[in-house]
Amino acid sequence: MIGARYELAGKRVFVAGHRGMVGSALVRRLRGEHCTILTIGRADLDLKDQAAVRAWFRVNRPDAVFVAAAKVGGILANDHHPADFLHDNLMIAANVIDAAYRSGVEKLLFLGSSCIYPRLAPQPIREDALLTGALEPTNEWYAIAKIAGIKLAQAYRRQHGCDFISAMPANLYGPGDNFDLQSSHVLPALIRKAHEARGQGAATMEIWGSGTPRREFLHVDDLADACVFLMREYSGDGPINVGFGEDVTIHELAKMVADAVGFTGTIARDETKPDGTPRKLMDSGMLRGLGWQPSIALREGIEATYRWFLDAEGAVIRLATRNETRH
Numbered sequence: 001m002i003g004a005r006y007e008l009a010g011k012r013v014f015v016a017g018h019r020g021m022v023g024s025a026l027v028r029r030l031r032g033e034h035c036t037i038l039t040i041g042r043a044d045l046d047l048k049d050q051a052a053v054r055a056w057f058r059v060n061r062p063d064a065v066f067v068a069a070a071k072v073g074g075i076l077a078n079d080h081h082p083a084d085f086l087h088d089n090l091m092i093a094a095n096v097i098d099a100a101y102r103s104g105v106e107k108l109l110f111l112g113s114s115c116i117y118p119r120l121a122p123q124p125i126r127e128d129a130l131l132t133g134a135l136e137p138t139n140e141w142y143a144i145a146k147i148a149g150i151k152l153a154q155a156y157r158r159q160h161g162c163d164f165i166s167a168m169p170a171n172l173y174g175p176g177d178n179f180d181l182q183s184s185h186v187l188p189a190l191i192r193k194a195h196e197a198r199g200q201g202a203a204t205m206e207i208w209g210s211g212t213p214r215r216e217f218l219h220v221d222d223l224a225d226a227c228v229f230l231m232r233e234y235s236g237d238g239p240i241n242v243g244f245g246e247d248v249t250i251h252e253l254a255k256m257v258a259d260a261v262g263f264t265g266t267i268a269r270d271e272t273k274p275d276g277t278p279r280k281l282m283d284s285g286m287l288r289g290l291g292w293q294p295s296i297a298l299r300e301g302i303e304a305t306y307r308w309f310l311d312a313e314g315a316v317i318r319l320a321t322r323n324e325t326r327h
Contacts, residue, residue: 002163003235006064006107008228014038014062016047016096017069021176022111022169025224026066033228038062048091050098057103065100065108066227067093067149075138075208075276077183085141093149097164101156108164109231110153112239114216114282115143116168124283127168127239136277150239157237167230170243170282174220174301175308187217190254191306194261204266205258208273211251216281218244219296219304229292243282244294260303 013030017023018039030037038060045056047069071088078085093110100108117125118133130150135143153164177188184192190207197205226242234240248256254267296304 002157002161006163006232006235008064008231009034011063011106012036012038012061013064013066014060015066015068016092017067020068020070020072021172021174021178021220022223023066023068024176025174025220026068026227029221029224029228035064047095048088050091050095053095053099054102057099057105061103062100063106064231065096065105066231067096067108067110069096070111070146072142072178072185073183074185074189075274078139078142082141086145089142089145090148093145093152097149097152097156100164101160101162106163107231108153108162109227110149110164110166111227112146112150112166112168113143114168114170114241114243114280115139115277116147116150116239117280117282119277123279124243124281125241126283127241127286130239138274138276154237163235165230165234165236166239167227168239168241168282169223169226170216170218170241171280172218172220172223174305176220177305177309179309186215186250187253187257187302188305188309190257191261191302191309194254194257194263195306195309197265198261198263202265204268205254205263206268206270207250207254208270209250209275210271211254211267211269212249213275213277214247214249214279214281215253216243216245216247217253217298217301218242218294219301222294222296226287226292226294229290230287233290240286241282241284242287243284244298245284245288246298247279247281248298256299256302257306260299260306 013035015023015026117129119136121129150166156162157164173187178184179188179192
């Protein structure tokens with residue numbers, strides 16, 4: 001029933017996108033909920049394939065679904081692959097939400113993004129700012145697909161009585177992030193740049209743009225905890241923001257990253273590169289009012305993420321060394 005508290009214990013819970021940063025964090029968090037976690041890799045189920053998704057739902061019959069699957073990337077990736085970002089994310093949202101309805105899923109949480117809000121939305125951004133102004137051009141393809149997913153969940157709720165909800169996270173970071181400079185978001189890109197600059201003994205580390213845009217960052221483990229909380233406690237028709245509640249400039253963020261990595265050189269600005277949205281701080285008052293708070297401070301989270309990056313990089317090097325030895 002819509003509006004009732006939803007318990008995950010004893011339920012079959014599907015995490016779509018379990019190998020991504022958000023999905024893997026959800027799997028970690030759900031291990032403490034005494035539920036059966038359902039996952040399937042991209043090689044075995046293409047979420048863009050409607051017939052395959054419907055068949056998988058018919059066979060596996062999940063009770064609850066977290067839609068964390070998405071094609072994601074930073075400004076450069078969005079600019080170079082607009083059709084992929086729009087098409088793939090539209091198909092994933094439409095297929096999973098529709099299959100959830102058809103198979104009788106009890107509750108579904110669709111994960112959107114803070115980029116759904118207008119570029120010049122009043123700060124901090126409230127949920128009712130959605131569709132009140134023009135989007136940021138550098139990621140509008142991804143944003144439009146996410147808006148469609150939010151509205152689709154809302155439409156199935158209104159037409160069919162489905163307990164489908166949507167959550168809008170702030171900029172995310174943490175274990176499992178993408179550190180590829182061609183496709184990553186700003187924080188992991190800065191970690192990679194600072195790490196390489198320190199390793200090369202470089203005098204400077206470059207950041208894109210003026211360094212003045214302000215961004216809010218939320219650790220992915222905080223998001224996963226909030227999603228489980230919302231699945232249990234929230235049953236609203238509209239989207240709900242999930243943020244940390246504070247923002248920093250990109251230049252301040254770069255200094256934090258440099259400190260965590262141990263890079264002591266100069267931070268240089270490449271002002272030929274775009275800044276993106278001037279500021280993006282979300283109003284998470286609705287979620288706070290329900291009783292949830294984040295627990296991982298930005299500086300602490302950056303340090304932990306850098307440790308994860310070092311461990312992951314070390315694992316890749318060790319694997320490459322073993323392969324070379326075998327040959």
